[in-house]
Amino acid sequence: MPLVDLDRFDFLYANRVKGMKSSATRDLMATLSRPGIISLAGGFPDTRVFGEEAFREISANVAADSAQALQYGPTSGLEGIKDVIVDVMEAEGTRAYAEDIFLTTGAQQGLDLVGKVFLDEGDAVLCEGPSYVGALNAFAAYRPRILHVPMDRAGMIPSAAREALKKARKQGIHVKFIYTVPNFQNPAGVTLAAERRLELLEIAREYDLVILEDNPYGMLRFEGEPAPTIASLEQRSGETDRVIYLGTFSKIFAPGVRLGWVHAQPGILHKINIGKQGADLCSSNLSQMLIHSYFKHADWRAYVKRLTLLYKERRDAMLDSLAEFMPNEVHWTHPEGGLFVWATLPSYIDATAMLPRAVAKNVAYVPGEGFYANGTGKNCMRLNFSFVEPDKIRRGIELLAEVVRERMELRGDLERGSRTGDRLGERRSSSAVGTDRR
Amino acid sequence: MPLVDLDRFDFLYANRVKGMKSSATRDLMATLSRPGIISLAGGFPDTRVFGEEAFREISANVAADSAQALQYGPTSGLEGIKDVIVDVMEAEGTRAYAEDIFLTTGAQQGLDLVGKVFLDEGDAVLCEGPSYVGALNAFAAYRPRILHVPMDRAGMIPSAAREALKKARKQGIHVKFIYTVPNFQNPAGVTLAAERRLELLEIAREYDLVILEDNPYGMLRFEGEPAPTIASLEQRSGETDRVIYLGTFSKIFAPGVRLGWVHAQPGILHKINIGKQGADLCSSNLSQMLIHSYFKHADWRAYVKRLTLLYKERRDAMLDSLAEFMPNEVHWTHPEGGLFVWATLPSYIDATAMLPRAVAKNVAYVPGEGFYANGTGKNCMRLNFSFVEPDKIRRGIELLAEVVRERMELRGDLERGSRTGDRLGERRSSSAVGTDRR
Numbered sequence: 031m032p033l034v035d036l037d038r039f040d041f042l043y044a045n046r047v048k049g050m051k052s053s054a055t056r057d058l059m060a061t062l063s064r065p066g067i068i069s070l071a072g073g074f075p076d077t078r079v080f081g082e083e084a085f086r087e088i089s090a091n092v093a094a095d096s097a098q099a100l101q102y103g104p105t106s107g108l109e110g111i112k113d114v115i116v117d118v119m120e121a122e123g124t125r126a127y128a129e130d131i132f133l134t135t136g137a138q139q140g141l142d143l144v145g146k147v148f149l150d151e152g153d154a155v156l157c158e159g160p161s162y163v164g165a166l167n168a169f170a171a172y173r174p175r176i177l178h179v180p181m182d183r184a185g186m187i188p189s190a191a192r193e194a195l196k197k198a199r200k201q202g203i204h205v206k207f208i209y210t211v212p213n214f215q216n217p218a219g220v221t222l223a224a225e226r227r228l229e230l231l232e233i234a235r236e237y238d239l240v241i242l243e244d245n246p247y248g249m250l251r252f253e254g255e256p257a258p259t260i261a262s263l264e265q266r267s268g269e270t271d272r273v274i275y276l277g278t279f280s281k282i283f284a285p286g287v288r289l290g291w292v293h294a295q296p297g298i299l300h301k302i303n304i305g306k307q308g309a310d311l312c313s314s315n316l317s318q319m320l321i322h323s324y325f326k327h328a329d330w331r332a333y334v335k336r337l338t339l340l341y342k343e344r345r346d347a348m349l350d351s352l353a354e355f356m357p358n359e360v361h362w363t364h365p366e367g368g369l370f371v372w373a374t375l376p377s378y379i380d381a382t383a384m385l386p387r388a389v390a391k392n393v394a395y396v397p398g399e400g401f402y403a404n405g406t407g408k409n410c411m412r413l414n415f416s417f418v419e420p421d422k423i424r425r426g427i428e429l430l431a432e433v434v435r436e437r438m439e440l441r442g443d444l445e446r447g448s449r450t451g452d453r454l455g456e457r458r459s460s461s462a463v464g465t466d467r468r
Numbered sequence: 469m470p471l472v473d474l475d476r477f478d479f480l481y482a483n484r485v486k487g488m489k490s491s492a493t494r495d496l497m498a499t500l501s502r503p504g505i506i507s508l509a510g511g512f513p514d515t516r517v518f519g520e521e522a523f524r525e526i527s528a529n530v531a532a533d534s535a536q537a538l539q540y541g542p543t544s545g546l547e548g549i550k551d552v553i554v555d556v557m558e559a560e561g562t563r564a565y566a567e568d569i570f571l572t573t574g575a576q577q578g579l580d581l582v583g584k585v586f587l588d589e590g591d592a593v594l595c596e597g598p599s600y601v602g603a604l605n606a607f608a609a610y611r612p613r614i615l616h617v618p619m620d621r622a623g624m625i626p627s628a629a630r631e632a633l634k635k636a637r638k639q640g641i642h643v644k645f646i647y648t649v650p651n652f653q654n655p656a657g658v659t660l661a662a663e664r665r666l667e668l669l670e671i672a673r674e675y676d677l678v679i680l681e682d683n684p685y686g687m688l689r690f691e692g693e694p695a696p697t698i699a700s701l702e703q704r705s706g707e708t709d710r711v712i713y714l715g716t717f718s719k720i721f722a723p724g725v726r727l728g729w730v731h732a733q734p735g736i737l738h739k740i741n742i743g744k745q746g747a748d749l750c751s752s753n754l755s756q757m758l759i760h761s762y763f764k765h766a767d768w769r770a771y772v773k774r775l776t777l778l779y780k781e782r783r784d785a786m787l788d789s790l791a792e793f794m795p796n797e798v799h800w801t802h803p804e805g806g807l808f809v810w811a812t813l814p815s816y817i818d819a820t821a822m823l824p825r826a827v828a829k830n831v832a833y834v835p836g837e838g839f840y841a842n843g844t845g846k847n848c849m850r851l852n853f854s855f856v857e858p859d860k861i862r863r864g865i866e867l868l869a870e871v872v873r874e875r876m877e878l879r880g881d882l883e884r885g886s887r888t889g890d891r892l893g894e895r896r897s898s899s900a901v902g903t904d905r906r
Contacts, residue, residue: 038709038733038735039678039710039735039736041676042586042644042645042676042677042678043585043586043739044584044585044586044587044588044591044610045588046584046588047584047585047739047742047743050742050743050746051742052741052742052745053745056542056543056745056749056750059542059543060542072540073540074539074540075539077534077535077536077538077539078535080534080535080538081534082531082532082534085530085531085534085537085538086527086528086531089524089527089528089530089531090524090527092523092527093520093523093524093527094520096515096518096519096520096523097515097516097518098515098724099523099724100515100518100523100721100722100723100724100725101512101513101515101722101723101724102510102511102512102718102723102724103724104494104497104498105494105497135573135726135748136748136749138746138747138748138749139747139748141746142746142747142748146482146484146485146609147481147482147485148480148481148482149482150482150483150484153482164745164746164749167742167745167746168746168747169746170746171584171743171746171747172482206480207480238479238480239480240477240480271476272477280540283538284538284539285538285539285540286536286537286538286539286540286541286752286753286754287538287752287754288573288726288748288749288750288751288752295476297476297477298477301481301485303490304485304488304489304490304605305485305488305609307490307491307494307602307605308488308576308579308580308602308605308606308607308608308609309576309577309580309606309609309747310573310574310576310577310580310726310748311494311574311576311602311726312494312726313726314724314725314726314752314755315724316724316725316754316755316758317752317754317755320754
């Protein structure tokens, strides 16, 4: 093959691809599946739990209808799966109607389609800070401004959201929607408090905009009381209007089937339908029928329960080992469910620059800056606990703590060096390390 | 549920959705699956041929690796399936390299991603006239100008393509790529002659643009000599540079798995990779592994052969019955493969307006105007022969001919009426019908 100049067609590419970046996790995927690496980087559910036997059963059930499973389907999805989704949403207290449900190729496609339908260049989206990198990537194709709203332990701070909206209005920037992952947020692991959900709804009414509620993890709760979905809160007021709800089978069944859904009012779904036709015509009938077969014939609630117990054990392993191994200067969130912990390192540590060293030591994470559109978050990292066994999590965090400590010591050396004129290369021995432990 | 004003959020929608229309075929899908309707409207392969047993086998093969099948996969696709694609492309004479292959959620997503990567608002795409409606829908999201190039029996006319490019250049319009379905085109059923493929490549070099070669049907050839793919013609010159080749498993395996691919040079694939991450993260591992299992362990060439023989029989039924039933004023193409015949009615007949009458008589087709971005093609229709048995095709064409004849007679009445002052409602008896037959 001839050598190819990667910039050969730069004059032909659309402007939008200049604003789009690749997800660090996705790019690292090959490296991270290297044997020996403890990857806390992915966002993988543990699909080993499902089991060969259950897979055999559901695919055997579909075989009799293979002609339909292998055929094109309606753009909005098959009717049977919509009934399943009504049940799933009911389990989280949201009363859904089949006609308000629209199937997508994973919830990721829902994000893309909502961007396609709402965002003109220069429009704005209010996002949590940090926010899900996949959403930022999806929106980036439509060249919006991302306005990050700070979070605390109770999620996005409503007064800060109001402030951002007021400022945007003053500047003539059209904010089209608020994007939130209310439960066990990706990447921060925090949950939006119930009263804040109501307040966000009020804010959306006040500013006449839409809320995009992305809820992949809600059913994976380890402890505490579930907060009502924003969609259900809106319904209690008698409306299905401005909340666009995104659901997915990726976390309660499996991501390999690439199936999610949008629940919204018909006017919005009509636009989404047109967007989906251009994007990929329809979602896989086969995936829809496999899921239908499982959710109708098996005890899916018990399966979700099994996953939840498994992930809880792993979260505990992660929180315990963080407390045991990490220096005092490192802080992290305490998720009540989901897949992720968000850790904040001392501000002088660049988690992106540190990653190669961590990978060399056989542990990986996702650097924080990808979860912001504005370059902040450099000293943060997302840690995944759903895919790795507890003992490996423990070992991974131990290794990671060593890498962090190295950086901190290097910084200490540098500071002392600049004070005393010592040579940079002269490292102090790590005698004081033990005292840093919590 | 509360009544919803469909235009409630018009002020929030992006400008692009105003330029996007829904595909007539997709919208009609529910109506057309009504029992009793003979639908010549779809673009369905006949997935009944695959068979329950084969389905059972391939899914049983995948069961042992169900944890991987159910998991997220790499954005560009699994390695195993790329080897399968190398074989498939080889079967059409194109030497592909696994690293130049990128999996997509159907070839439709390939169209969307190419649009995303290349098209800024106001850029242009050179398309055949008529062109595949799904491509027009995909591109529409990026708001380009569509420049239709006329076709004859040998496909897109190169001199007309040159003319259009010259004119665009004069007007300061940036044409980013030429889009072509070279084999048994959807919807026209015509094939681009080999010498024209070379000429298109020359034109692309001359104007420094890309060719998007969309080849879903190439292997479904009933007769005649295969023409080399444009990608292979470029390779013979020692390059993989400006041809972006789209392939799909939808027609040689099944559309229900939603799996296609892009074959292009690394610079372009890098941009497509970023676009795909935002669009749906990755294609289904499950689909990829099912296909891998089939193509590696079964005689897929024999299966394609079976499909080809079946579709040939149906095409023959369609051509024969068109000749038998249609009035002399109707013309149609003679595809050497694929799924579609394109019929042209007398210029005064509006095929869109005629469709409800046809559906009332239990036959359906796709009106031609959807295949043009400029409102032409109103007196044309796309007829699909791959999904319906020969006797039903025969009956369908007979019914359709009756509807066409009705329109022609109505026109005759109107003309006579305007000449003689007869009342509009007074229809002549159809005594002369027989003489119209070919």
